[in-house]
Amino acid sequence: MHMATILVVGGAGYIGAHCCLDLAGRGHRPVVYDNLSNGHESFVQWGPLEIGDLHDRSRLREVMDRHRPAAIIHFAALIEVGLSLADPLSFYQNNVGGTIGLVSAASEAGIDKFVFSSTCATYGVPQATPMAEDHRQVPINPYGRSKLMVEQILADLDALRGFRSVVLRYFNAAGADEGGRIGEWHDPETHAIPVAIEAAMGRRAGFTINGSDYDTRDGTCIRDFIHVMDLADAHARAVEHLLAGGTSATVNLGTGTGTSLLELLDVVRTVSGRNVPVARGPRRAGDSPSLVADNRRAKALLGWEPKRSIEDIVTSAWRWHSSRNTG
Ligand SMILES: NC(=O)c1ccc[n+]([C@@H]2O[C@H](COP(=O)([O-])OP(=O)(O)OC[C@H]3O[C@@H](n4cnc5c(N)ncnc54)[C@H](O)[C@@H]3O)[C@@H](O)[C@H]2O)c1
Known part of the structure; x- marks a missing residue:
């Protein structure tokens, strides 16, 4: 081309x-x-x-x-x-x-x-x-x-x-550029992975799980990251x-693969080697219980296929957030 x-x-x-x-x-x-x-x-x-x-x-x-x-x-x-x-x-x-x-x-x-x-x-x-x-x-x-x-x-x-x-x-x-030049930066940040990472870094008090009573394998929302x-x-x-x-x-x-919030928090703990303090809150209006793509x-x-796993996503995001001085 x-x-x-x-x-x-x-x-x-x-x-x-x-x-x-x-x-x-x-x-x-x-x-x-x-x-x-x-x-x-x-x-x-x-x-x-x-x-x-x-x-x-x-x-x-x-x-x-x-x-x-x-x-x-x-x-x-x-x-x-x-x-x-x-x-x-x-x-x-x-x-x-x-x-x-x-x-x-x-x-x-x-x-x-x-x-x-x-x-x-x-x-x-x-x-x-x-x-x-x-x-x-x-x-x-x-x-x-x-x-x-x-x-x-x-x-x-x-x-x-x-x-x-x-x-x-x-x-x-x-996730983020693997070269560390740019990454996820929303203000305010509401997306699960940066919020969980900021909680692991101590930049916020903890991670609130909005709803643990969904009809999913562990009760938390499932997303396709x-x-x-x-x-x-x-x-x-x-x-x-x-x-x-x-x-x-x-x-x-x-990706065609769903990750529950509890599973995601485990990946963040493993990648960061730190604890993520968790609180349980009520369901949030407008949230769907489960969103997973059929990507065929x-x-x-x-001719597109996703190449990176949830571990790759969290690793690149962790690197980006670690390199920033402010929350
Ligand atoms: N982040 C996700 O997980 C996700 C999921 C599905 C769809 N999307 C869609 O992807 C797109 C990008 O998302 P993102 O996370 O990069 O958001 P973002 O807020 O980081 O980027 C949006 C950009 O659009 C600019 N913008 C907004 N309104 C504008 C206007 N009126 N005139 C000129 N510029 C304007 C903002 O300044 C910003 O730079 C959005 O359309 C979003 O709805 C995002």
């Missing part, structure tokens, strides 16, 4: 930055567009940073006209499920309204190849495990609904005028699929 310029929207954030690292390693040129609301300027190391907001159509057009990207990868969104329950309108405005601005600008600029960060949260409560892409989609929180709406918009645009998209439904992104560099690899493959003339597709990205389509369509 020849070198291409890719506009990475939300590329100063956790997954987007890892994706830029991977794209650059393949000889592509990632151009980051981000308003830095939740991203980090220091994460933009593999191409130029263009600061701007999803809602700023003229700024988007200016950046697209300057860099002439062959495709767009769209990571920019509000992501915290709890916040989406407290403030749904911000989520619909940013995740749905902002994406409408982005795809409108892209269409004006003649860009018709688009990779979108969707999520297993669009499925809601599993009817079957593992979940394939044709599993029914009944999201149980505004965050998941905002992502499902964008999926539907993209399908409409493909039918209308051949706007090509690959919708990637990630399960739980985790996928290494962020495996995710990045899949994005590059999705872009290359579109650049090669491939049609629109929807693809799960997970990603293998068939993109």
Whole structure:
């Protein structure tokens, strides 16, 4: 595949930055567009940073006209499920309204190849495990609904005028660049692995298990943790699929293996050699008991396979968090 310029929207954030690292390693040129609301300027190391907001159509057009990207990868969104329950309108405005601005600008600029960060949260409560892409989609929180709406918009645009998209439904992104340059950095941090690591480091009082009475093998929630560099690899493959003339597709990205919270805490203890103090709390609104991917389509369509284990995930995350001075 020849070198291409890719506009990475939300590329100063956790997954987007890892994706830029991977794209650059393949000889592509990632151009980051981000308003830095939740991203980090220091994460933009593999191409130029263009600061701007999803809602700023003229700024988007200016950046697209300057860099002439062959495709767009769209990571920019509000992501915290709890916040989406407290403030749904911000989520619909940013995740749905902002994406409408982005795809409108892209269409004006003649860009018709688009990779979108969707999520297993669009499925809601599993009817079957593992979940394939044709599993029914009944999201149980505004965050998941905002992502499902964008999926539907993209399908409409493909039918209308051949706007090509690959919708990637990630399960739980985790881990960090093995070179230690970037890692997971959300503020506030609510994701299980960084929270457990910070508890092991003594940077927080402990880890609270939200619900121990789920109908799962040990009563705690089961998640499919996928290494962020495996995710990045899949994005590059999705872009290359579109650049090669491939049609629109929807693809799960997970390992196919579930890890319960108790099992995860054991891995964190083993990798870190430290204790993780645990408290038990009530179930959290909007949480699904179990989310595990059927990832066969990603293998068939993109030739993609996750290469890193849960131990690799926690080891790389531990290294990243250890190298940071602040919690
Ligand atoms: N982290 C996960 O486990 C996970 C799972 C499934 C899906 N996703 C999706 O992946 C994407 C990336 O997640 P992440 O964990 O890297 O999040 P993140 O918050 O680290 O990154 C999102 C980036 O988008 C930027 N952004 C947000 N709103 C913007 C706007 N209006 N204009 C310009 N930039 C804006 C932020 O500044 C940030 O840099 C999101 O769309 C998220 O919904 C994440």
